[in-house]
Amino acid sequence: MPNMLGHKSQDEAATAIRQFSSLVRGQCSSHLKPFLCSVYTPKCVSGRAQPPCRSLCEKAKSECATSMTNLRFQWPEALKCEAFTTESCEEGQDVSVAPTLPTPTCQRITMSLCADLPYNDTIMPNILGHKSQDEAGSAVFQFLPLVGTKCSPHLKPFLCSVYTPKCVSGSRQAPCRALCEQARSGCLPILTIIGFQWPQHLKCEEFTLESCE
Structure with missing residues (x-):
């Protein structure tokens, strides 16, 4: 430094x-x-x-x-x-001709929370880096009590769009910012009561309106 x-x-x-x-x-x-x-x-x-x-x-x-x-x-x-220059590239670091990574493919949703969505196919990894639906399911488990309160009808669709994103032509559809904001505003009062905050990794401002259907 x-x-x-x-x-x-x-x-x-x-x-x-x-x-x-x-x-x-x-x-x-x-x-x-x-x-x-x-x-x-x-x-x-x-x-x-x-x-x-x-x-x-x-x-x-x-x-x-x-x-x-x-x-x-x-x-x-x-x-x-x-x-920058290529002079500082170490062996194996100059990736100008590096092999391409395997292309992710669409897969049927198996995660129980998101089994009744308007769409049936998802793709991994999701935006949080979960490589499988089992891994995503373990991570989203923390939100089940909040979903159970029915604080917002938008919470479950939003969470599923993050943890099991819709697969469109082999690509991951980004979460909708408006859906996130609706879920957050509906559930914020309950989160405040129990002393919790809306998670930083689900910050609505990081999403766009372009993916809203």
Whole structure:
């Protein structure tokens, strides 16, 4: 430290890198996390910070383009790939000709909470990074008591759109911001009474209206 962005401590860098949390959880690219770490916690070589690898940046940015559009997230100017070089790429890190990852496919919804939705097919991983419906089901279990209160008719459809997103032509449909806001406003009074807050990882402002049906 400091890193190339001027962060003087790892705590400061950790605060700044949180803007990418939704992309990392969604696993849009296997290259995103290594690239971000090379920027925010760069490798120390002979007492100096090793610059980020340009092709690693380009691969991460390219593979996450769809997710960034869904989340209305713009790639920061400070991380402009053209500003980096391939000279700092280590063996196996220059991914300009890296093999493509297996393409996720639609699968029938088996998670009991979401078995009666208007749609039948989902796709994994979801935006939270759950790789299977079993994993998503274990995570959404925490919301079952809230669903049981019937605080909002929009809560269950919203949760399912996050944990078992609709699969459209082999792609994941992003959650609807308006649906999230309706669920949150309806259930916030109950959450307040029991001393809970709306989860940060389901922050409505991170979703768009473009996916609202």
